[in-house]
Amino acid sequence: MKVTVTVNGGEVAAEVADRTLLVHFLRDVAGLTATNVGCDTSSCGACTVLLDGRSVKSCTVLAAQADGRQVTTVEGLSSGSEELHPVQQAFRAEHGLQCGFCTPGMVMASVSLLAENPSPTEDEVRSALEGNLCRCTGYHNIVRAVLAAASERRPS
Amino acid sequence: MIPAPFTYQRASSVDEALELAARAGEDAKFLAGGHSLMPLMKLRLAVPETLIDIGRLGELSYVRADDGHIAVGALTTHDDIARSDLLASELPLLAHAASQIGDPQVRHCGTIGGSLAHSDPAADLPAVAVALGATFVARGRRSGTREIAAGDFFLSLFETVLEPGELLTEIRIPKPQSAGWSFQKFAKRGIDWAIVGVAVQGPNVALVNMGSTPIRARGVEQALAAGSGPREAAAHAAEGTSASDDLNGPRAYREHLARVLVGRALAEAASRG
Ligand SMILES: Cc1cc2nc3c(=O)[nH]c(=O)nc-3n(C[C@H](O)[C@H](O)[C@H](O)COP(=O)(O)OP(=O)(O)OC[C@H]3O[C@@H](n4cnc5c(N)ncnc54)[C@H](O)[C@@H]3O)c2cc1C
Ligand code: FES
Ligand code: FES
Numbered sequence: 001m002k003v004t005v006t007v008n009g010g011e012v013a014a015e016v017a018d019r020t021l022l023v024h025f026l027r028d029v030a031g032l033t034a035t036n037v038g039c040d041t042s043s044c045g046a047c048t049v050l051l052d053g054r055s056v057k058s059c060t061v062l063a064a065q066a067d068g069r070q071v072t073t074v075e076g077l078s079s080g081s082e083e084l085h086p087v088q089q090a091f092r093a094e095h096g097l098q099c100g101f102c103t104p105g106m107v108m109a110s111v112s113l114l115a116e117n118p119s120p121t122e123d124e125v126r127s128a129l130e131g132n133l134c135r136c137t138g139y140h141n142i143v144r145a146v147l148a149a150a151s152e153r154r155p156s
Numbered sequence: 157m158i159p160a161p162f163t164y165q166r167a168s169s170v171d172e173a174l175e176l177a178a179r180a181g182e183d184a185k186f187l188a189g190g191h192s193l194m195p196l197m198k199l200r201l202a203v204p205e206t207l208i209d210i211g212r213l214g215e216l217s218y219v220r221a222d223d224g225h226i227a228v229g230a231l232t233t234h235d236d237i238a239r240s241d242l243l244a245s246e247l248p249l250l251a252h253a254a255s256q257i258g259d260p261q262v263r264h265c266g267t268i269g270g271s272l273a274h275s276d277p278a279a280d281l282p283a284v285a286v287a288l289g290a291t292f293v294a295r296g297r298r299s300g301t302r303e304i305a306a307g308d309f310f311l312s313l314f315e316t317v318l319e320p321g322e323l324l325t326e327i328r329i330p331k332p333q334s335a336g337w338s339f340q341k342f343a344k345r346g347i348d349w350a351i352v353g354v355a356v357q358g359p360n361v362a363l364v365n366m367g368s369t370p371i372r373a374r375g376v377e378q379a380l381a382a383g384s385g386p387r388e389a390a391a392h393a394a395e396g397t398s399a400s401d402d403l404n405g406p407r408a409y410r411e412h413l414a415r416v417l418v419g420r421a422l423a424e425a426a427s428r429g
Contacts, residue, residue, distance in 0.1 A: 001164060018164035018207075040157045042195050043347065045261065054235075054264040060194045061265065064164045065187075065211060112260065130346035131259025 003067045007032065008076025016063055022056075023047045025063035026073060034074045034104045038133070045132030048105035048112075049073050055112035057131070074104040077111065087111050087149045096145035098137040106132050110146045119150055159197035166209040170295060170323065173210050177321035178297045180206035186323065187211060188231060188270035191262050216269070216325055219243055228327045230269025234281075235260070237268060247329055249337040249357050253284045256339065259347050269324040272309070275316045275369070278349040280341065282310055283370035287355035287362035290329045296322035303328075310369035334358025336429030338421035342413055344404070351404045352413040354393075354421040358429075361421070366397040366414055373397075376418055386422035393418040 003025065004013040012030045026032050026049065038046030040059050047059040050072040058071075077085035084092065087110050097103045106129065113120060113128040120128065125146045126139070134142060165180070167173035177184050183205035187193060190211070196202040210216070216231035219240045226246055228237065237243060238255035257263055257271075257280055271281045272292065285292075285306040292304045296319055309316050318324065334357070341353040341364070353364030354373075359380055361373040375392030394411035401407045 017161070019159045019161055021158060024158075040198070042191065042262070045259070048261060051264075055261045056264055057261045060191060060198075062164065062187075062190065062194070064166070065190065065209060067166075109260065112264075127346065128260055131261045 001064060001067075003063045005030075005063070005066045005068075006070045008072055018062075018064060020063040021059055022049070022051075022061040022063050022066050022071070023058035025066070026058060026071070029063075032073050032075050036101055036104060038101065038105075043131075043133070044102070044105070045109060045129075046102055046105040048108040048132065050108055050112060053112070053115060055109050072108070072111075074107050077107070085111070086152050087114065087146070090145040090149035090152065091142070094141050094145035094148055096137060096142045099135075102132060102134040102137075106134065106142055110149065113146070114150055114153065118153065120146070122147060157198040159194070160200055160203045162197075162204055163206045164209065165206060167213065170213060170215065170325065173208055173213065173323055174295060174297050174321065176206075176208045177323070180208065182320050184208055184321070186273075188267040188273075189233065189265035190270075191258075191266040192270060192274040192276065210323070221246070222328070225328045225330045228268055228329070230272075230324045230326060231267050232269075234258075234263035234266045234268070234271075238263060246331060247288065249288065249332075249339055249355060250281075250284055250329070253280050253339045253355065256280065256341055268327060272327070273316060273318060273324050275310050275312070275314055276349075277313060277368050277370065278365045280339075280350060280353055280355075280364055282306075283353060283362040283364040284339065284355045285327065285329075286370045286372060287357045287360045288329045288332070289357075289360065290327050292324055293326040293328065294318060294322050294324050301325075307372070312368040332357050334429060336425035336427075338424035338428070340417040340421045340424075342417060352399070352410050352417055354414070354417045356418075356421040356425045358425075361393075361418060363393070363397065363414060363418075366394070366399045366410060368398070371397060373414075373418060376422075380422070386426060387419055390415050390419035390422060 036046040038044035042060040185204040187207045216229040218229040234254040243251040290306040338356045341350040375395035379389035393414040399410035
């Protein structure tokens with residue numbers, strides 16, 4: 001079927017098999033390979049992107065379900081390494097990543113959280129990241145990064 | 157992992173969904189949030205020939221107060237339920253249980269209708285619906301519109317009284333007579349399904365994952381009605397259950413958990429009553 005998705009503000013249209021998963025549409029059709037496939041079983045969150053502004057696991061969504069809708073991947077958060085999104089900036093400053101495999105998903109889950117709840121408590125951050133697994137950094141610095149990004153964005 | 161090939165169709169109204177389902181026949185499935193169906197399809201445990209996407213039926217996504225009951229559209233997501241002010245004040249059991257499902261990504265996609273129609277004994281909302289004495293509204297081309305009591309709806313694992321092509325449209329929940337409520341869920345990690353769960357609303361006690369469907373803990377309810385205290389009543393929690401033995405724990409462990417969790421739930425409900 002023909003699927004048209006607005007990815008990071010630009011339209012991506014392609015004829016794909018009905019069973020194409022959104023994550024494969026993003027990686028193989030749109031050529032945006034920051035979004036990773038980790039578990040492929042809806043558990044790890046590495047594939048998290050925003051669908052109409054809310055976090056979803058793109059390994060468990062069909063490209064067809066995103067047809068006509070807006071998708072944001074981590075590539076869409078900033079224009080390049082010089083100008084990072086506040087959440088990306090905070091992950092860097094707080095050492096919220098090590099190998100970086102979980103990071104695109106962690107960042108997108110965090111962006112979704114902060115859109116819903118601009119000043120979360122530490123407990124709220126931990127609950128909000130329940131669906132994102134990190135196998136090397138450990139969670140303390142990731143949580144610290146999200147809290148730092150939240151206070152950064154709050155007008156003081 | 158990708159699902160086996162299928163034909164994707166999208167419905168833009170309830171009538172169209174029923175029409176597409178009737179045309180596609182027995183090997184068609186509705187796709188709501190996809191968060192139970194898609195994992196099964198990726199594992200090739202479900203191999204439907206046609207998927208009818210009902211995910212955009214905005215007409216079935218709502219929470220509203222009707223005459224004496226609250227109506228929740230079948231396509232309302234877990235996240236919308238968890239964030240509903242109306243539910244927080246009128247049916248806190250439902251709002252809270254929805255907030256405990258999976259993780260934010262799952263709650264952004266999964267729907268109450270999908271959770272009920274899927275009939276997984278480990279799912280939370282079926283037991284909550286039973287404890288709340290909910291009624292489900294279904295529409296089918298042959299059966300027309302009918303109402304089904306939550307207690308009659310679930311037949312076994314992945315099996316309900318819904319006929320092929322019949323769509324769950326609304327969940328109606330009477331305003332509780334008695335305010336005390338509690339939802340207890342025991343899982344190893346935050347994201348996990350309940351090994352055992354308990355939903356209490358007033359005198360009603362329903363168990364998650366203690367059999368192939370959600371079940372009322374009748375022994376507990378009778379003990380409460382006869383004047384027993386929470387601890388005494390909770391001792392009856394495993395009566396009449398048929399919990400499974402699996403990697404998450406043997407049956408005896410689940411029975412123990414049921415007694416412990418019912419005890420906690422009754423105490424918490426009493427403190428809110
Ligand atoms: C990682 C993960 C963790 C989870 N954790 C939990 C948890 O802790 N607790 C819990 O309860 N659930 C959990 N779930 C399941 C989640 O709640 C699902 O969203 C829900 O069970 C199914 O809803 P859905 O809208 O995604 O349905 P779908 O997957 O789209 O559909 C499920 C089934 O119901 C049918 N169906 C859907 N809607 C209708 C309708 N309106 N009428 C008739 N038939 C319909 C479909 O044809 C299909 O057979 C988890 C899921 C994942 C992926
Ligand atoms: S790859 Fe999607 S949740 Fe792990
Ligand atoms: S940074 Fe390596 S998995 Fe998280």
